[in-house]
Amino acid sequence: MASSTLLLKNVRLLCTMDAAASHQVTGAEITDGGVFARDGIIEKIGKSRELPRHADTVIDLSGHIVIPGMVNTHHHLFQNLTRVVPAAQNAPLFGWLQTLYPIWRHLGPDHIYWSTALGLAELALSGCTTSSDHLYIYPNGSRLDDSLAAAKAIGMRFHGTRGSMSIGESQGGLPPDYLTESEAVILADCQRLVETHHDSGRYAMTRVALAPCSPFSVSMDLMRETAKMARSYGVGLHTHLAENSEDIDYSLASFGMRPGDYAEAVGWVGADVWHAHCVQLDAAEINLFARTGTGVAHCPCSNMRLASGIAPVRQMLDAGVKVGLGVDGSASNDSGHMLNEARQAMLLQRVMQGGDAMSARESLAVATRGGAAVLGRDDIGVLAPGYAADIVAFDCRGIDFAGAAWDPLAALVFCGPGKAAYTIINGRVVVANGKLQTMDTGALLQNHQMMTTDLMQKSGFSG
Numbered sequence: 001m002a003s004s005t006l007l008l009k010n011v012r013l014l015c016t017m018d019a020a021a022s023h024q025v026t027g028a029e030i031t032d033g034g035v036f037a038r039d040g041i042i043e044k045i046g047k048s049r050e051l052p053r054h055a056d057t058v059i060d061l062s063g064h065i066v067i068p069g070m071v072n073t074h075h076h077l078f079q080n081l082t083r084v085v086p087a088a089q090n091a092p093l094f095g096w097l098q099t100l101y102p103i104w105r106h107l108g109p110d111h112i113y114w115s116t117a118l119g120l121a122e123l124a125l126s127g128c129t130t131s132s133d134h135l136y137i138y139p140n141g142s143r144l145d146d147s148l149a150a151a152k153a154i155g156m157r158f159h160g161t162r163g164s165m166s167i168g169e170s171q172g173g174l175p176p177d178y179l180t181e182s183e184a185v186i187l188a189d190c191q192r193l194v195e196t197h198h199d200s201g202r203y204a205m206t207r208v209a210l211a212p213c214s215p216f217s218v219s220m221d222l223m224r225e226t227a228k229m230a231r232s233y234g235v236g237l238h239t240h241l242a243e244n245s246e247d248i249d250y251s252l253a254s255f256g257m258r259p260g261d262y263a264e265a266v267g268w269v270g271a272d273v274w275h276a277h278c279v280q281l282d283a284a285e286i287n288l289f290a291r292t293g294t295g296v297a298h299c300p301c302s303n304m305r306l307a308s309g310i311a312p313v314r315q316m317l318d319a320g321v322k323v324g325l326g327v328d329g330s331a332s333n334d335s336g337h338m339l340n341e342a343r344q345a346m347l348l349q350r351v352m353q354g355g356d357a358m359s360a361r362e363s364l365a366v367a368t369r370g371g372a373a374v375l376g377r378d379d380i381g382v383l384a385p386g387y388a389a390d391i392v393a394f395d396c397r398g399i400d401f402a403g404a405a406w407d408p409l410a411a412l413v414f415c416g417p418g419k420a421a422y423t424i425i426n427g428r429v430v431v432a433n434g435k436l437q438t439m440d441t442g443a444l445l446q447n448h449q450m451m452t453t454d455l456m457q458k459s460g461f462s463g
Contacts, residue, residue, distance in 0.1 A: 005052075008036075011033040011035075012063055014033030015364070016068075016383040017383060025365045030046065030047065035391060040203065041203065041387070064422075065396050066394075069425065071131075071367070071372050072130065073132055073274060073325060077115050077329075078104070078112055081448070088331065094246050106458040109143065113149060114450075116146070116151065117154055123338060124156060124420070126338045126339055127338055127339055136165055137163070144193055145196075151206070154439060157380065159208075168180040174216045183219065187222075191229065193208050194235055198235055207236070209235050209238050214240040215262055220266055224267055228267075230272065238274055240275070241277065242258075242259040242281050243303075244309060259285065269294045275297065281312060289319075290316075293322065294322070295323070296316060299326040300344040313349055323366055343417055361409065369381040388427075389426060390424065394420055
């Protein structure tokens with residue numbers, strides 16, 4: 001089969017995020033730069049004049065800033081069907097969940113497919129090229145396969161995680177019993193999904209991880225058994241941890257230990273594990289994560305929306321913890337904009353610790369290279385030969401960036417946030433001139449609205 005080549009040229013400023021290339025956290029920053037890729041893999045980075053003059057696809061990026069595609073390390077894509085539900089707008093985590101569980105019980109395969117497709121389109125338009133998703137409820141025949149199919153249709157590099165809940169209200173858990181599954185069923189489906197869909201190869205577009213929902217919705221036995229299974233197959237492990245003060249109180253009351261000790265007790269620390277939120281980690285827990293190579297998905301907007309607090313990201317980074325960004329569910333954000341997450345991550349650390357607590361460049365590094373490390377990937381998050389051609393470009397010639405010529409790269413975080421002009425995933429143009437190329441947006445919105453309307457009707461919403 002003939003190879004396919006891609007040339008990006010005349011880039012105003014190209015940021016590689018290859019930290020080894022310089023002393024800057026962002027690696028090389030190249031003016032009048034470009035990228036040449038073949039079959040979805042980068043072959044050459046440099047000045048435009050140094051690159052081949054011809055390719056199958058040539059894109060002139062004059063006036064654009066180019067960075068590696070951003071990596072979303074935590075999401076619940078199904079939740080974009082239930083944005084701004086009135087009764088959940090002002091509730092903290094536990095009350096918010098208890099409001100939404102009765103609505104989510106009506107989800108089915110079509111709801112999962114179209115919510116995933118829309119959420120990934122939203123991410124692609126914000127400059128995201130790789131996303132994980134934590135799907136932890138499976139009512140009415142829903143399967144993770146529905147999400148995987150939607151990701152393939154959009155063209156997103158995707159880490160689907162098989163979530164689970166097994167301890168309902170009747171057993172002291174938070175979720176209603178009707179949204180739980182037996183642990184035998186959960187483990188059997190985990191095995192099926194890994195054996196059917198997981199691709200462990202370099203440049204994989206689809207990977208599967210195992211993800212019991214939280215300490216307050218599964219047993220310690222399920223946590224241990226899931227870890228054993230994941231490690232037998234060499235796949236990742238993901239869950240929520242230390243999200244807010246209620247989370248801490250539950251852990252102390254139910255297990256007699258803090259979340260970090262709990263994670264260690266059930267085998268949930270290590271380079272193959274990443275935990276979402278970690279807002280309430282203390283110094284000992286941060287050191288545990290650093291020592292074991294455990295990753296953190298930082299979700300600043302969701303943490304603010306649910307009043308969970310401000311995660312100690314500065315301390316995590318200084319200790320050597322792997323940190324990436326997550327937009328979290330679109331019912332607790334209520335958006336899926338990766339650049340906005342980078343902006344909020346920077347601002348929150350400044351609120352906590354001063355104006356120099358996190359720079360714009362450092363937040364971009366967390367959004368790209370950091371997220372790749374959290375997901376255990378050494379083939380994305382950086383623009384360099386041998387890495388996947390996952391590339392995003394932002395047009396900096398509009399109103400949002402007016403007056404920002406002093407530092408166009410920092411402007412991506414300080415100004416806006418803007419939408420991506422181009423999003424390229426595995427060498428494929430998924431967004432061009434700010435428009436999705438892989439699915440008809442009108443049809444996508446129509447189908448998504450039908451799914452939302454269906455949930456509203458089944459839930460008896462009369463607003």
